[in-house]
Amino acid sequence: MSRISVFSAPFLLGFDSFEERVDRLAKSADGYPPYNIERTVGPDGTERFLVSIAVAGFGxxxxxxxxxxxxxxxxGKQKDEAGREFLHRGIAARQFQRAFLLADGMIVKDATLGHGMLVVAIERPKTPKIARRIEIRVS
Structure with missing residues (x-):
């Protein structure tokens, strides 16, 4: 039995891999670690995104x-240090994997770690809208 999805519409051509990625992201959706996504638009029209992930305790x-x-x-994966004895452990020290889907043309600039936050900077440069006429060949 075939699966019907929004991407199987006849006018959405070539989105098969996109659907696979969305499925993969949905399966890994858990709430740890928490994150924020900020968006700004520069004067030149370039969109900038900052993905801030709370990774307290990770180096x-x-x-x-x-x-x-x-x-x-x-x-993220922390190493347990032998010899440490916790009377209370409220700061999560588990491994995690968090994925963010990128549109075509997005550029990951860098990642910085400070004050327990990992910040990944992403840009989408402004691209000109291109329209062109396709000539019809007669066979």
């Missing part, structure tokens, strides 16, 4: 930010 060597297949994947 830069325990975090990975990868751009693959039109998505940003942020992974």
């Amino acid at each position: 830069a060597d325990e975090l990975d930010v990868l751009v693959e297949d039109n998505q940003i994947v942020v992974r």
